[in-house]
Amino acid sequence: MAEFRPGSADQDEFLVELTKAGLLVESGIPGVYGRGTDFERVRLGFDSLVAAAAVGDDAERLSFSPLLPRRQIEELGYLNSFPHLAGTIFAFDGDEAQAAEQATVASAGGDWSGFQSMSDLCLTPAVCYPVYPAIAARGKLPAGGVTIDTGGSYAFRHEPSGDPARLQMFHMHELVRIAEPETVVEWRDGWRDRALELLRGVGLDANFDVANDPFFGRTGRMLARSQRSQELKFEILCDITEPEPTAIASFNYHQDHFSGTYGLEMEDPDTPAHTACLGFGLERITLALLRTHGLDPSGWPEDVRDKLSLG
Amino acid sequence: MAEFRPGSADQDEFLVELTKAGLLVESGIPGVYGRGTDFERVRLGFDSLVAAAAVGDDAERLSFSPLLPRRQIEELGYLNSFPHLAGTIFAFDGDEAQAAEQATVASAGGDWSGFQSMSDLCLTPAVCYPVYPAIAARGKLPAGGVTIDTGGSYAFRHEPSGDPARLQMFHMHELVRIAEPETVVEWRDGWRDRALELLRGVGLDANFDVANDPFFGRTGRMLARSQRSQELKFEILCDITEPEPTAIASFNYHQDHFSGTYGLEMEDPDTPAHTACLGFGLERITLALLRTHGLDPSGWPEDVRDKLSLG
Numbered sequence: 001m002a003e004f005r006p007g008s009a010d011q012d013e014f015l016v017e018l019t020k021a022g023l024l025v026e027s028g029i030p031g032v033y034g035r036g037t038d039f040e041r042v043r044l045g046f047d048s049l050v051a052a053a054a055v056g057d058d059a060e061r062l063s064f065s066p067l068l069p070r071r072q073i074e075e076l077g078y079l080n081s082f083p084h085l086a087g088t089i090f091a092f093d094g095d096e097a098q099a100a101e102q103a104t105v106a107s108a109g110g111d112w113s114g115f116q117s118m119s120d121l122c123l124t125p126a127v128c129y130p131v132y133p134a135i136a137a138r139g140k141l142p143a144g145g146v147t148i149d150t151g152g153s154y155a156f157r158h159e160p161s162g163d164p165a166r167l168q169m170f171h172m173h174e175l176v177r178i179a180e181p182e183t184v185v186e187w188r189d190g191w192r193d194r195a196l197e198l199l200r201g202v203g204l205d206a207n208f209d210v211a212n213d214p215f216f217g218r219t220g221r222m223l224a225r226s227q228r229s230q231e232l233k234f235e236i237l238c239d240i241t242e243p244e245p246t247a248i249a250s251f252n253y254h255q256d257h258f259s260g261t262y263g264l265e266m267e268d269p270d271t272p273a274h275t276a277c278l279g280f281g282l283e284r285i286t287l288a289l290l291r292t293h294g295l296d297p298s299g300w301p302e303d304v305r306d307k308l309s310l311g
Numbered sequence: 312m313a314e315f316r317p318g319s320a321d322q323d324e325f326l327v328e329l330t331k332a333g334l335l336v337e338s339g340i341p342g343v344y345g346r347g348t349d350f351e352r353v354r355l356g357f358d359s360l361v362a363a364a365a366v367g368d369d370a371e372r373l374s375f376s377p378l379l380p381r382r383q384i385e386e387l388g389y390l391n392s393f394p395h396l397a398g399t400i401f402a403f404d405g406d407e408a409q410a411a412e413q414a415t416v417a418s419a420g421g422d423w424s425g426f427q428s429m430s431d432l433c434l435t436p437a438v439c440y441p442v443y444p445a446i447a448a449r450g451k452l453p454a455g456g457v458t459i460d461t462g463g464s465y466a467f468r469h470e471p472s473g474d475p476a477r478l479q480m481f482h483m484h485e486l487v488r489i490a491e492p493e494t495v496v497e498w499r500d501g502w503r504d505r506a507l508e509l510l511r512g513v514g515l516d517a518n519f520d521v522a523n524d525p526f527f528g529r530t531g532r533m534l535a536r537s538q539r540s541q542e543l544k545f546e547i548l549c550d551i552t553e554p555e556p557t558a559i560a561s562f563n564y565h566q567d568h569f570s571g572t573y574g575l576e577m578e579d580p581d582t583p584a585h586t587a588c589l590g591f592g593l594e595r596i597t598l599a600l601l602r603t604h605g606l607d608p609s610g611w612p613e614d615v616r617d618k619l620s621l622g
Contacts (some may be wrong), residue, residue: 026448
């Protein structure tokens with residue numbers, strides 16, 4: 001199994017504070033927590049703030065469950081880039097005798113993996129993945145393309161960690177832009193400023209940087225360098241815990257990667273369709289707010305409480 | 312893999328209407344759909360209605376992701392009762408050479424299940440499952456116990472079907488009561504009427520019935536009979552498609568099942584802690600509303616639109 005990455009002293013301490021305050025609830029598995037009343041109010045408050053900001057983009061809401069057809073991660077090359085982060089769903093397909101044997105082995109704490117077989121589903125590693133084939137199925141895109149608002153939706157990454165900001169399943173509120181290359185780049189650059197404004201507007205010391213994805217292995221280091229040099233990924237960072245800032249929002253410009261895989265095309269045959277997405281990490285933003293303003297939202301600055309509808 | 316259960320003619324037709332209207336979006340996998348703007352507005356509107364109704368119960372919000380520690384379904388006997396519905400999460404734990412081989416096999420459409428091993432996580436089959444150990448960890452319960460509102464949270468059931476009301480992952484908004492036996496029964500009986508009122512209040516022809524869970528195999532038929540004769544499970548049913556009504560809410564009285572497994576105790580040593588839960592199936596209720604009032608919510612009766620905050 002994926003190696004557990006221990007938290008720093010500061011991260012361990014923050015997690016203890018969060019659970020003591022009932023903001024998070026331990027499940028016994030690192031990176032898997034329940035979320036208490038105040039945590040949820042803040043998370044949903046920021047979620048609504050993003051949705052309201054997206055209204056100006058004439059964004060269309062399109063939401064998906066955390067289940068992704070397995071063939072999508074096979075087609076997309078995800079297993080080349082992030083094999084260590086993927087989660088696949090297995091299920092039982094036997095008869096009554098096998099079911100009884102499976103249950104006996106499982107309740108005795110034995111290894112019952114042999115009774116499970118791979119289903120046609122995996123967990124969504126990125127909230128925007130199901131959007132591309134759904135839009136491609138509609139046919140060619142008119143000039144100006146589309147903007148999709150996924151709402152706050154779950155993504156899975158198999159990376160157990162002691163850092164409370166590194167969850168195995170978390171909400172990303174994503175906006176996805178599919179259009180002409182220059183339209184997509186302009187949208188991304190505009191949102192870089194709007195996202196910073198949104199995050200600074202609730203009192204976060206948020207800053208922008210060029211970034212790369214956590215590609216796997218030696219080949220991955222090359223991919224990461226190329227992604228950086230082309231400035232295809234931006235992040236907005238905020239100090240939550242020592243020793244380093246945490247990415248609380250990220251922007252990915254995929255150029256024609258998804259268009260090529262799913263056949264996304266503009267009506268104008270001379271213009272390729274490009275894609276970009278912007279994701280707000282809702283649990284991380286909630287943690288950044290708790291660290292910045294304190295663990296009790298009732299004492300937060302009035303303007304922050306107003307913006308987050310904490311009434 | 313689990314056998315695909317084809318939809319009835321009416322179910323197939325309804326699914327086509329829903330996708331044509333952009334309310335649902337096909338993913339290529341039965342029971343896995345995207346949800347469009349209007350679908351989400353109705354779903355979230357009803358979700359808020361439940362949360363508002365639960366305020367009177369002084370309910371505490373406690374929400375979980377769809378990830379459940381695998382040991383919970385091992386401990387709970389879930390694999391005895393519902394082995395066919397469970398989903399377990401597998402992941403990759405190899406080196407670079409194995410990762411490359413896995414990616415090659417996967418992109419060629421081959422069987423790459425051998426590269427995946429069982430993780431310590433499964434998918435939550437019922438939204439209330441993580442609540443019990445979380446409350447038990449707090450210690451003994453004072454008189455009157457607690458009421459938990461999970462919000463609209465995802466549950467997984469591996470049962471691919473052509474019926475648009477039978478999703479593989481769906482939102483249940485659950486209320487969980489943990490208290491003295493008579494308090495729990497009184498709460499359940501009170502909510503039976505309140506839930507009917509809530510659902511009829513938005514125009515649904517909702518009716519109450521005694522029910523049983525879909526237990527697996529021959530032993531399962533005995534369990535189902537016993538559950539019915541003890542009236543441990545109620546459902547609220549509504550006609551969505553032919554040939555039969557669909558359960559849109561359900562009530563389960565677990566007596567001391569979860570208390571025994573997780574050590575839930577009342578402070579009073581002479582009184583056992585019992586548990587019950589009530590779940591509203593948000594996608595099913597949305598579908599019932601769409602079938603009852605029509606596929607375009609802008610034309611729905613004014614009072615229904617008001618209650619669902621469709622503004």
